Amino acid sequence: MTAISSSGLTKRFRGGQLAVDHIDLSVPDGSVYGFLGPNGSGKTTTIRMLLGLAFPTSGRAELLGVPMPDGASRVLHRVGSLVEGPAFYPFLSGRDNLARYDAADRTADPRTMPDRITEALDRVGLLSAARKRYRNYSLGMKQRLAIAASLLRPRELIVLDEPTNGLDPQGTREVRALVRQIAADGTTVFISSHLLAEVEQICTHVGVMRTGRLVFQGPLAELRRTGAARVIVQTADADAAVKVLATLGLSDAQAGPEEASAALGDAEPERICAELVHAGIGVRGFSVAAPSLEDLFVGLTGEGFDVDG
């Protein structure tokens, strides 16, 4: 079963801007799915549609097999969520804020509420600040309270939108540990981020968004495999080296200053090296480099700052 699936999910804002463009999500049960993409690539809009907060212009979405937004009242109590930062009543304490959300849940048992709130606060390490007013919480505490709210009930799926936004490295590490713990309980975690490094250590699957389109989706290992390794030859005679690489059937052969490179493909590096030497090219250095995950990510989403659309 898939925890989240969508087909052709599309959102066009009233201004005409296409925020989400026909995306087909498939989040396997029990996975930790990293939903990646630069700011403004449509991640939050997608999450809002998945949770029934925004209505799709076209396409379908299902949460735990239940169509959204129509099935919201049937399925959302099995889903915990953090959408676009924490939001609580500043004049209420942390505990009272959680009680407020719990009271809105028609399937929650009011008799177990105090225990459930205590447990959720304990899990995020906020028990000592439970009576403190929300307005006096630090940013990290606010973020943790939001995660506590998503843990008020046993959940099958947790959706976390940028859960480490605005956190210091210490807070980021805490959230990461918490997500690991949640996932270890068998809960599917859907976690969005604009930073690959932030989720790369905990994700089993990734989906990469760019300008409203899902440009990659699959297991993290598969994303790694898409990174084509290249041979890099350091030589004074780059042009001749490129010719040799091309005759060996390597694609994308390029000459640079004192350097020639080409996609490795299925070729054996040892043979390439031997052929170069055989062709009389003075090889100063020879290496095979696989791009880092970060490079792949940037390759898919474009360099930072150029938020398209």
Added chain:
Amino acid sequence: MSTVDIPALPAPALHHPVRAWFRLFSAELRLVFLRRRNLLLLAVTAVFPVVIGIALRVAAPQPQNGRNGPGVAFFNQLAGNGVFLTFIGLSTLLVLVLPVVVAVVAGDSVAGEAGYGTLRYLLAVPAGRTRLLAVKYAAIVVFGLAATVIVSAVSLVVGAVLFPIGPVTLLSGSTIPLAEGLLRVLFVTLYVAAAMAALGAIGLAVSTMTEHAIGAIATIAILVVTSEVVDQVPQLAAIGPYLPTHWWLSFDSILRAPVDTSTLLKGLLSFGVYVVLFGSFAWARFTSADVTS
């Protein structure tokens, strides 16, 4: 709708829709009534009848035969009976204070949640859009009722302390026993609360259209004043009966013998129409709009 099979998870055992509704409703009431700003509003509302009562005791108004209208009639009666301070209090505060008190809570109801961002979390719980809106409106009605009852009750107490109390002489001239007079006070209070419930529906509708509570509150207050001003223009008398504020002061119909039921019913009909109209608008808007806050 609720017959979908829910796998594995500890099934929501006590899934009782009515009980769950009241749970959310009481949480909403706590939020509204324990909020310091709203308590302050109610306290200010309670101070007005005290000030009015003392002012009228110190400087007893001269009978003003040259002018007419229920307000003037109440003032003329007050010197003889403290019960009339209730009607003076209500008719005075109905001009602006009570509507603004209701506007604050109604304008804040949805817009305030949107502004805090808590609306998206309530809907993700899921509170249910229709259910949340119904609870919000019910809380507005209760708050309007509370404010009205406070005005009546404080007026009654202050009136009893500062003025003689006894059989009530109605506006039509006949006199009824005090007990029956108090019953009429109750009816007047409920009538005014109904008027505030109608205003609350307008306020709720305005509140669904923005995420700025202050903007919603100001809009509602401006609507009230505009309606009152238009109602005073003789050339626009034709549209008067359709204005939301037109029937608010018609509670003086209760203080006649026999009671002017036709005017009262017209007033109640007007309130009902406003509740249905703006309630439907709020519902249509709230159940179809994207939550972007």
